[in-house]
Amino acid sequence: MHSQIVYLDNNATTRPFPEVVAAVTRSLESDWANPSSPHGFGQAAARTVALSREQVARLLGVRAEQVVFTSGATEANEAVLRYHATLGATLITSTAEHPAVAGFYFRHMPQKVRTVPLDKSGRWRLDALESVLEAVSGPKLIAFAWANGETGVLQDLTAIKLMAHKYCAVCLIDASQAVGRVVFEADSVSYFTFSGHKLHGPKGIGILIQPGTVPQVEVLIGGGQERGLRGGTLNVSGIVGLGVACELRKRNLESAIARMGRLRDSFEKQVIAAIPDVRVNGSDTQRVPNTASLTIQGVDGMALVARLEARGIICSQVSACSSGQPEPSRTLLAMGLSRDDAYSSLRIAFAVDTKEDDVDFAAQTMVEEALFLREMMGGLV
Known part of the structure; x- marks a missing residue:
């Protein structure tokens, strides 16, 4: 465990x-x-x-x-x-x-x-x-x-x-x-x-x-x-x-950049393979290597963040300076996402001290909790 x-x-x-x-x-x-x-x-x-x-x-x-x-x-x-x-x-x-x-x-x-x-x-x-x-x-x-x-x-x-x-x-x-x-x-x-x-x-x-x-x-x-x-x-x-x-x-700048990119790519690959209708926001352009913004349709992002925290995984929906506001991400809305999709999004941000097995555990746990919430909410499965 x-x-x-x-x-x-x-x-x-x-x-x-x-x-x-x-x-x-x-x-x-x-x-x-x-x-x-x-x-x-x-x-x-x-x-x-x-x-x-x-x-x-x-x-x-x-x-x-x-x-x-x-x-x-x-x-x-x-x-x-x-x-x-x-x-x-x-x-x-x-x-x-x-x-x-x-x-x-x-x-x-x-x-x-x-x-x-x-x-x-x-x-x-x-x-x-x-x-x-x-x-x-x-x-x-x-x-x-x-x-x-x-x-x-x-x-x-x-x-x-x-x-x-x-x-x-x-x-x-x-x-x-x-x-x-x-x-x-x-x-x-x-x-x-x-x-x-x-x-x-x-x-x-x-x-x-x-x-x-x-x-x-x-x-x-x-x-x-x-x-x-x-x-x-x-x-x-x-x-x-x-x-x-x-x-x-x-x-260690070059190795740090490469390591964070590997962690993020591994996480995204595992989640996308296991959950239908997941979008990685910004994946079609250049990104910093440590950040993954995921829209999981049919899932309340705030509920997912709370359930992940209950299982020891700390992430967020929007920036820390905006997290106290119940409004959807202005960034995602500006990118053309609907309010519902913005509410169904969350942010994962890795660091050089993130461990590989923590990435695997986080991905597996997110899959379990997201699919559970979809079933409870009558969304996509």
């Missing part, structure tokens, strides 16, 4: 690696001084921060001076949005984006928002994006998640950035679900953001990558920390944990 908890909600957060936990603990014990202090203890903490900044930069392929530490992608995104709002920029985004990507404009400047629809695969329609860019005058900011947190679908980063360049727009790219799962593609004209807890790092720490050819964004005004770009005493232990997480992934 399988007695362990099988955690498959890694797009909400990941378990910190043991090396990360150990590094954070050591930092709290030895690097407790303020890194802005001029004395030896403070400067020792400052050197630790500098090393962590280099570790992050090496994974992302950017210069260390481009990395600004924040509390997470949400803070970094909002700083960029607020800055471009002061310039009078029109925000170009999609209705399927995570609230952290574009929520400031939707709440405070809805009249300056233009939206781009998704195609059935979950990608931005590039023809629609070009039409919006042609129609908008003045400053323009394109904001989107590189990898969708529910489906894992990757946007066509190269095409969007080329179009942005053509129409003199700037890109804000939330890479929280992409870092460590694909090869990073930084450039000199786009902002990138990321949260450490998506990569087995601590919560409450993230980064903003400042592009080299546009004005620097001030995240927080304060005492001049982070080269004057984000005030406030640095979260040294969180920064250390993030640096170690990035260093670990840098060492």
Whole structure:
């Protein structure tokens, strides 16, 4: 009998690696001084921060001076949005984006928002994006998640950035679900953001990558920390944990990507073979290797998630920031799914520390519970 908890909600957060936990603990014990202090203890903490900044930069392929530490992608995104709002920029985004990507404009400047629809695969329609860019005058900011947190679908980063360049727009790219799962593609004209807890790092720490050819964004005004770009005493232990997480992934990036892809493909294959009328959302386009979004027709997704948890399998229906709302996934609706099909969907997200036998157990259990619910609900069998 399988007695362990099988955690498959890694797009909400990941378990910190043991090396990360150990590094954070050591930092709290030895690097407790303020890194802005001029004395030896403070400067020792400052050197630790500098090393962590280099570790992050090496994974992302950017210069260390481009990395600004924040509390997470949400803070970094909002700083960029607020800055471009002061310039009078029109925000170009999609209705399927995570609230952290574009929520400031939707709440405070809805009249300056233009939206781009998704195609059935979950990608931005590039023809629609070009039409919006042609129609908008003045400053323009394109904001989107590189990898969708529910489906894992990757946007066509190269095409969007080329179009942005053509129409003199700037890109804000939330890479929280992409870092460590694909090869990073930084450039000199786009902002990138990321949260450490998506990569087995601590919560409450993230980064903003400042592009080299546009004005620097001030995240927080304060005492001049982070080269004057984000005030406030640095979260040294969180920064250390993030640096170690990035260093670990840098060492095994290709093998980690391959392993997560094998786990996801094995899971999808087993479920599809055993349950009729299952659709893998976004499977006809590029996805991050760890994410499976399944629509199981005739099954209440919320009930299935609850029954799986009762048997020790942890997954979800939508992103963690939306899971308290009884509405269907906006992403799936934007892809053309009906409300019923969106309600019949759930998300499975693997990690490099997911075990093969856990994948098999989760697939077998999902098959059993889904077929049971279909029979109880009088659906397809």
